Amino acid sequence: MKYLHHPDREEIQLSSVLYALSDPVRLFIISEIQRSGERSCGEIDVPVVKSTLSHHSRTLREAGVVHVRVHGTQRLLSLRTEDLEYRFPGLLGSILEAYERTGEKIQ
Amino acid sequence: MKYLHHPDREEIQLSSVLYALSDPVRLFIISEIQRSGERSCGEIDVPVVKSTLSHHSRTLREAGVVHVRVHGTQRLLSLRTEDLEYRFPGLLGSILEAYERTGEKIQ
Numbered sequence: 001m002k003y004l005h006h007p008d009r010e011e012i013q014l015s016s017v018l019y020a021l022s023d024p025v026r027l028f029i030i031s032e033i034q035r036s037g038e039r040s041c042g043e044i045d046v047p048v049v050k051s052t053l054s055h056h057s058r059t060l061r062e063a064g065v066v067h068v069r070v071h072g073t074q075r076l077l078s079l080r081t082e083d084l085e086y087r088f089p090g091l092l093g094s095i096l097e098a099y100e101r102t103g104e105k106i107q
Numbered sequence: 108m109k110y111l112h113h114p115d116r117e118e119i120q121l122s123s124v125l126y127a128l129s130d131p132v133r134l135f136i137i138s139e140i141q142r143s144g145e146r147s148c149g150e151i152d153v154p155v156v157k158s159t160l161s162h163h164s165r166t167l168r169e170a171g172v173v174h175v176r177v178h179g180t181q182r183l184l185s186l187r188t189e190d191l192e193y194r195f196p197g198l199l200g201s202i203l204e205a206y207e208r209t210g211e212k213i214q
Contacts, residue, residue: 014205019129022122088205090197098121098195 002070004061009083012064017084017091020063024106026056027099030065030079034096038069038078047106109177111168116190119171124191124198127170131213133163134206137172137186141203145176145185154213 021027025046033039041053048056057077060066064083069076084092128134132153140146148160155163164184167173171190176183191199 014202014209014211015129015131015134018125018202022126022129024122027122087209088201089208090201091205094195094197094201095121095125098198101196102121102194104121 004068004070006061006067006080007064009064009080009087012083012087014088014091016063017065017088020060020065021095023056023059024104025052026060027095027104028106029056029060029077031096031099033066033077033079034081038076040071040074040076042074044077111175111177113168113174113187114171116171116187116194119190119194121195121198123170124172124195127167127172128202130163130166131211132159133167134202134211135213136163136167136184138203138206140173140184140186141188145183147178147181147183149181151184 021030025048028046029044032044041050041057044053046053054075057066057068057075060077061068064080064087066077067080069078079092081092128137132155135153136151139151148157148164151160153160161182164173164175164182167184168175171187171194173184174187176185186199188199
């Protein structure tokens with residue numbers, strides 16, 4: 001099975017998390033997987049091509065925001081809620097709430 | 108007096124705010140002005156050249172995070188706490204708390 005690197009919770013940097021979430025498509029992705037739990041890239045309904053979605057998935061993974069599990073040809077994304085809560089209590093919740101509240105549209 | 112554009116509070120976008128705060132120097136700047144209130148760029152002790160500081164100030168202003176007041180040759184920065192709280196309740200506080208907690212260093 002292919003190994004994908006994920007930063008340890010202690011290594012997760014605030015600036016990297018904020019950068020990973022500074023894009024409307026990535027905000028949409030985390031909002032979706034927060035609601036539904038683990039999902040494959042293919043199940044996330046965003047108007048971007050597959051390579052762009054892979055790029056977003058990688059940015060979120062490298063920042064420590066999502067965990068990506070490789071299952072056959074699928075990549076299954078889940079939020080690292082516990083790790084983020086441990087590192088930055090309340091942060092993810094306030095960002096998701098701000099996103100739901102203002103409903104920023106995907107360009 | 109030179110006019111600098113600031114977005115209206117209703118125009119402030121979550122992704123732009125998160126992008127503006129996704130840099131250790133800009134996180135340091137807002138942490139400083141949150142503590143001290145309005146400060147000039149010259150009073151903020153960051154290890155970057157003046158033009159870089161101007162760039163950071165502009166990024167924060169255009170995202171709606173800071174207000175910049177021109178006073179003679181000085182530019183005075185203050186946090187748009189009320190506008191951000193109105194738009195995204197709790198967000199700025201949770202980011203500043205996360206910053207204080209983990210003490211991300213300026214590279």
